Amino acid sequence: MKNLLILIFLSLLVSCNKEYKPEHKIKEDVSFLADDKLEGRQTGTPGEMKASEYIKSRFEKLGLTPKGTDGFFQSFTFKPKTHPHEEVKFTENADGTITGRNVVGFIDNKAKNTVIIGAHFDHLGYGGDGSLYRDSIKAIHNGADDNASGVAVMLNLASKLKKTNTKNNYLFIAFSGEEMGLLGSNYFVKNPTINTKAVSYMINMDMVGRLKDSTLAVYGTGTSPVFNQILKSDNTDFKLILKESGVGPSDHTSFYLADIPVLHFFTGQHSDYHKPSDDTETLNYKGMTSISNYIYTLIFDLDDNGKLAFTKTKNESEETPRFKVGLGVIPDYMYDGKGMRVDGISEDKPAQKAGIQKGDVVIELGGNKITDMMSYMKALSVFKKGDKTTVVVTRNGKEVKADIQF
Structure with missing residues (x-):
């Protein structure tokens, strides 16, 4: 009987100390978001709604708490600049505006500062002004790289950070409206659901699915004095291309303009950009895992640094x-x-x-x-x-x- 009690105690002890293992669903997440059933996830369409519901369910399963204005959701309205294609079924409001929504989840470690990790989940639907597809027959632009890849890596990081690096809180935001002009991120910065003065830095991932020749671009490296050194010291796998400017054609710009240090990760342009051929089979999933691991290492090393200092950078777009x-x-x-x-x-x-x-x-x-x-x-x-x-x-x-x- 005594031996049995000892065995039960040891079993309970092992169970209590069982190490938390992060999930690995990068390919599964991309496959759902870049499926034809979502019709290209254009902001304000049923496809965008399905994508946002999926991300919400993933946040819930990962144990994140809601941090939108309506649970996990933060809605915003806008008027489209051009008339949509017939294939696109926008859900219009009575005043002619269209509603998009960000998905916002939180890991609350009761810390003083918060790190924001984001990626946009909208794309071009059946094409539109941003499409580089020139065929007369309209086709779904699934946006596997742009930007199902970034969302999948963001969700992977949420899984990794659920039980670790607890000296910061973590706010995860899947932005909508990026393709229409950074609408979702701009709205969040102007209508934040947390105290942005306590934000240490923001990480953005947009098109991280095509790692080639181990070359990874990181933008915003000049927005805080610590970035360049830590990016280089933590790097073991990549040929880094470092760009100082905090301004660029993705959601990190909205946060940089609010004086928040930013890092934007990008694996490069390609011939499938903004075309129907940007599909799931073209992605480098092993490369996406490596990028997630690298970003996690950066977050780990910055865990003790408190709120990072912000530095303004030269706006390279003004010189273009x-x-x-x-x-x-x-x-x-x-x-x-x-x-x-x-x-x-x-x-x-x-x-x-x-x-x-x-x-x-x-x-x-x-x-x-x-x-x-x-x-x-x-x-x-x-x-x-x-x-x-x-x-x-x-x-x-x-x-x-x-x-x-x-």
Whole structure:
């Protein structure tokens, strides 16, 4: 009997001390959010509502507490700038506005400061103004990389942080309206459901599903003095491309403009961007897991740092030249060599007509040396429609010269 009691006690002890194991449902989450049944998750549509309900249920299962204005939801209204396609069934209000909603969950560690972790879950529906799809037959833009990938990594981080790094609270936000102009994140910053003065920093993930050659871009590294050092010291897996500016075309910008340090993670542009071909089978799920692990390590190392100092950065978008024409290429924004590498070619545009190919590196345009994206944009900005010039690219180690007409 005594031995039996000891055995029962030991069993209970092992049960009580059972280590919490985070879940791993990245692929499962992407598969649901990028399914045709959600019709591209355009803000204000039934597909967006289904996506938000799914994220809410995931937050609940992970043990997060509601932190919206209506449970997990925070609704906002807006007027669409253009008339939607016939395929899109917006749920309109009586005044002609459309309602979108953020999904907001909280891990309350009774800490002084809070870390915000976010990703947008909306996409383009059947296309619209943001689509780069040129077929006359409308098709669902599932947005597996943009941005089911970011939401899946965010949910993975929520699982990892449920029982750890308790010196901060964690607010998880799935934003809607990003594709229409950062509507959801802008609304949250102006109508916060927590005290934003106690926010230490914000992490944003937008298009983190296409890790290639271990190259990971991190934006906002100049928004707090500690970021650059910790990003480098914690890195063991990636070729990092670090950008200082806190301003960019994703939701971290809304928080930077509220004087909150931000880090934005991105695996690069690709030829499926804003097209129906951005689908689940194209993603690097192992890479997404590595990115989640890396971000978790950063959060772990920042756990003792208290509220991070904020630093204003140069707005790189203000220095971007204006264009009258385009070459008709998709630049490889992750390329950090000399020149501008082409990641995709648009149909019936100057580059295609001149014989430029995917993988070519533009090293000269109109007699101007091209060393990086900025020098490429400056060289391109001087041309207008009808102009003729020459372009020089490197292809398989050889220089190739071609005539271009815009």
